[in-house]
Amino acid sequence: MTKYQQWKQAIKSPPPERLAKVEYQSHFFQMIGITIVCIVLIIKGFWYIIFAFIFGLGISYSQGMSAMIKYRNIMALLKPEHFSEYDHDVSPTRRRDKIVTHVFGKSSKWFALILAVIISFVVLGNDYSRVTLSLLYPIVSIIFYLMIYFFLFYWVAYPLYKRKIKVK
Incomplete structure (x- = not known):
């Protein structure tokens, strides 16, 4: 198998624990992004954005926690790699x-x-x-x-x- 074919195979089939880790990390990074944007908007005077801020953080947090639980369950099923x-x-x-x-x-x-x-x-x-x-x-x-x-x-x-x- 050539290097290019190895690279294509690696991109095509990432391990499930890696996908789950990327998923929960993306939700937590989304929380950080929402927080930064809302802080900037509140400082600029758009105080009514606070309700969207609370809602967005709640949704991202709940999705991130469920993704983290899924990641931990996958990691508990996998045996450690030698x-x-x-x-x-x-x-x-x-x-x-x-x-x-x-x-x-x-x-x-x-x-x-x-x-x-x-x-x-x-x-x-x-x-x-x-x-x-x-x-x-x-x-x-x-x-x-x-x-x-x-x-x-x-x-x-x-x-x-x-x-x-x-x-x-």
Whole structure:
């Protein structure tokens, strides 16, 4: 199977626990969005929006909680994946994430994020205008995060992961 066919297969059939997680997270992000928009509108003087705010938050919260319960039920039914099977995952980013998380732990994402932000500050400096910096910092930080986490950390973690599999 070619890389393109693997990618198509990974996109076509995501695991149900991933779909359920995305569903409940989207409802909670929707709550955050509703809150921000309504706060801005209330500050602008549209105080009557408060009823729609309460209604929208209630609907999003109830849908998010039911989606979270569905996610927890799915996760309770699934047996934990053995670490030797991480290398056989169809999705390349999910495979790399599982291997890096297994080797370095869950704090590796935060470490990569902090390192990416620090490198962004060092690389960009303060030589640009405020508008340019407000656009460049997030873009450069995301690019550095992806490079550090999915390439550098994976480059270090993959041989260690293979060594762990051979030992056990």
